[in-house]
């Protein structure tokens with residue numbers, strides 16, 4: 001057993017300094033099929049959740065959004081669709097996810113207000129107080145030290161800036177959670193194998209969802225990072241949740 005600090009990678013215990021490389025491996029392998037798999041796994045519902053995020057975030061022209069773990073650009077594109085005068089910087093540690101996003105931006109001819117930067121949520125390559133909004137969608141559960149990522153979110157937001165997190169969460173009724181777990185563990189890895197040839201990456205995905213804190217506990221972490229007016233909303237009864245906080 002290693003004497004280094006340990007963390008989880010799905011249900012496995014791994015050295016803390018090994019996790020980011022493993023997560024990078026997952027998203028490098030699935031990047032070209034990532035968007036298709038999202039639609040298949042959720043029957044398109046992830047689009048509704050991302051739209052709900054935009055409804056609550058209410059983008060405005062002139063704002064500069066930092067979308068961390070922004071992957072192929074789903075949040076960035078939605079933000080710009082609602083606020084065409086805004087700017088978005090997408091930061092992700094997996095270059096191949098950003099490349100897929102760049103292809104989509106070029107195809108839709110909307111790359112001029114969008115920048116892609118390779119970087120780690122726990123050590124963002126941006127100065128203090130440089131963004132109006134910070135989003136992270138289905139990204140934070142992959143981060144090795146979640147409090148470090150939240151501290152970085154707080155640092156790069158301007159005073160008055162807002163954080164919003166979209167992430168898988170917990171259903172309130174055990175029987176519903178049981179049924180959802182059966183679907184997740186039996187269907188999603190098999191679907192991942194069929195569509196991407198990579199069962200293990202999707203096994204990690206479902207396991208990482210189970211390891212992520214519930215709504216209340218994650219809200220407490222956001223408060224501990226210094227954010228005020230912390231609130232959350234369940235999506236699809238708690239399969240996912242939105243958390244919002246302000247740098248007051």
Ligand SMILES: C[S@@+](CC[C@H](N)C(=O)[O-])C[C@H]1O[C@@H](n2cnc3c(N)ncnc32)[C@H](O)[C@@H]1O
Pocket residue numbers: 020023024027068069070071072073074075091092093094097119120121122136137138139142143144
């Ligand atoms: C499930 S995808 C989410 C993509 C997009 N935000 C969405 O909602 O569809 C997770 C993304 O998080 C990125 N990621 C994981 N850990 C990260 C970290 N520590 N810093 C930055 N990006 C990270 C991965 O590279 C991947 O692109």
